[in-house]
Amino acid sequence: MKHYKIAVLAGDGIGPEITREALKVLKLIEERNDVSFELMPAAFGACAYFETGDAFPQATIDICDQADAILKGPIGLSHEESKKIPIDKQPERGALLPMRRRYNTYANFRPVSLPKALAHFSPLKAEIIGEGIDLVIVRELVGGLYFGQKESGVNEQGLRYVRETLEYDELQIRRIMHQAFKLASKRRKLLHNIHKSNVLKSSVLWNEVMEEVAVEYPDVTVVNMLVDSAATALCLNPTQFDVMVMENMFGDILSDQGGGILGSLGLMPSACIGDDKAYYEPSHGSAPDIAGKNIANPYSMIGSVAMMLENSFNMPEEAKNVWAAMQAVFSDGYSTADLSKPGSGVIMISTEQFGDKVVEKLGKMPKVS
């Protein structure tokens, strides 16, 4: 029997609620397969800061170091609450970015997917969604503005100033390009390279390296698109996209737009992959506005489990079953509050009921031999 250690970082806000549902699904997966999961819960985020004075405490680092994979809920506080924590200890700078850096999880895969049958979830017109949206944003996750040099102070004119640098070297660009081209090769063989080379020199290097890597993938068609134009295209014609590759900050922004065109950030799982370690997290945040109400959509967290099964545990068939189980819940007409607005015809269920229904559907699916 295969045995895997999973660090479970439930995080802040809706994190514990959606993690609870994801763990129900993991438990059933253990029962259905020749696999055992050793769950290692650990404090991470604002909750860890208030408990220990550190958003990514040493005890959590030790657990994550040992783990075969990390399942992470969203972290963070509301804008006002964040002010209670010194800026460098806040969960984003004090936990999330250090984790990305520590495990060098440079490739972030953010699927943006909505089958035609669920077009009513989207704010876009059905004719725009056509046969369905099915694209993946490949976001570089450990470079760019997020990790470049920073300085701030008072300048010669006595004005407060700040300087943040957008840094990439060719190795960082090359490795994310290989990830994007490999994914494109397995899908529609179409890669949209998103850049801003009309202004940013970083994008000029980005495009140069992309062209060098492209030679190794002659069957993949590359379409170059400026990031501002891509933002419009995601709304007006999202089905033209299959795989989109971009630097860190562009990927942060366009992936939230991805959630927007689907109808909810609750539909946005993700995988953050490094050469030696991977962690899995929803693309969205801790949703302080709905935390503790049992109304958050756990699809993003359960989808992150599916991505973990496929990428870290070599269980692609069971991963497909998890996706199918969630789609089956939607097909029966149910969803959480984010996607069941009055008049939508969708029957509203709680976070917990959604998890239970996924478990029920998955339990009825034939086991993978």
Ligand SMILES: NC(=O)c1ccc[n+]([C@@H]2O[C@H](COP(=O)([O-])OP(=O)(O)OC[C@H]3O[C@@H](n4cnc5c(N)ncnc54)[C@H](O)[C@@H]3O)[C@@H](O)[C@H]2O)c1
């Ligand atoms: N990777 C992460 O851990 C991560 C990602 C993004 C934001 N954050 C942090 O989260 C905190 C809140 O940020 P924000 O409010 O700007 O963004 P958010 O993503 O938490 O929420 C934006 C909107 O989407 C809704 N939403 C998000 N997830 C949902 C779900 N699963 N089901 C239903 N609705 C959902 C929220 O209710 C809210 O209306 C901030 O501290 C931010 O830094 C963390």
Ligand SMILES: CC(C)[C@H](C(=O)O)[C@@H](O)C(=O)O
């Ligand atoms: C919380 C924040 C640091 C993070 C990011 O900007 O990468 C989040 O928005 C995300 O998309 O994972």
Ligand SMILES: [Mg+2]
């Ligand atoms: Mg984001």
